[in-house]
Amino acid sequence: METFVFFYFASIIVVTAGLVVALKNPVYSALALLVMFFHVAGLFVTLHAEFLAIIQILVYAGAILVLYLFVVMLLNLKREEHFHSQFIVGLFLGCVLFGEAVLLVMKGEATLGSNRAASAAPTELTQGNTESIGELLFSTYLFPFEVASLILLVAMVGAVILTKKGILEVKS
């Protein structure tokens, strides 16, 4: 049953990821990406990462994708008729990289199994997923958490500076 669920999510993810790259209309690409985000969230639920599944939907589908669609509508884009001239090279490079990844997975599977045996005794889930992540975030990863907030602040200031008319012109 679990295998079936995994293959359902995996096939939809791969197909919609292909559509994002292949479709000519940017709006359709963004909508295909939306379907993919939802299925990735489903995959997270099967992996017992419920908090991340919700965050995935809220942040990616709710905020990031809406921003993309907003810009696509704002710029009133035309359809793109041709791919880049380096189409063949890009496709070849992608196939080579994927082959390499598969090769590494095949080679690494044996060592992965022994690692699992060494670090057995999976953590007991006495509390919910969200509580566990929160505790980890505010104890072990407190400093990276603060750095993340700084990154968001920098991004916010940068976006305002880049898009507001007149700020850069005054300087030059």
Place this chain on the structure above:
Amino acid sequence: MDVPVSYYVVLSGIVFSIGLVGVLIRRNIIIILLSVELMLNATNINFVAFSSYLGNLSGQVFVFFALTVAAAEVAVGLAIIIALYRHSASINIDDFRLLKW
């Protein structure tokens, strides 16, 4: 967990490769940013799969940080796209060769 972790790794490899090909073959800057999102999602799948496999929640915390970086990247990236469009009324990557020798 019934599904072996290598399945997840191969899935994320496929998605990452699709994203890479998208960055290389498309000429619309917005689609290129969408492809970068694909690649970030591929790494997220990997992080969560290994976190569940090894029984360690640190992987999920790192997905949280990757999400933060993705949000920041989108905000700045789209701001740059709008500035570029204002400058030359185009978002075709071939039109911007100012730094090309």
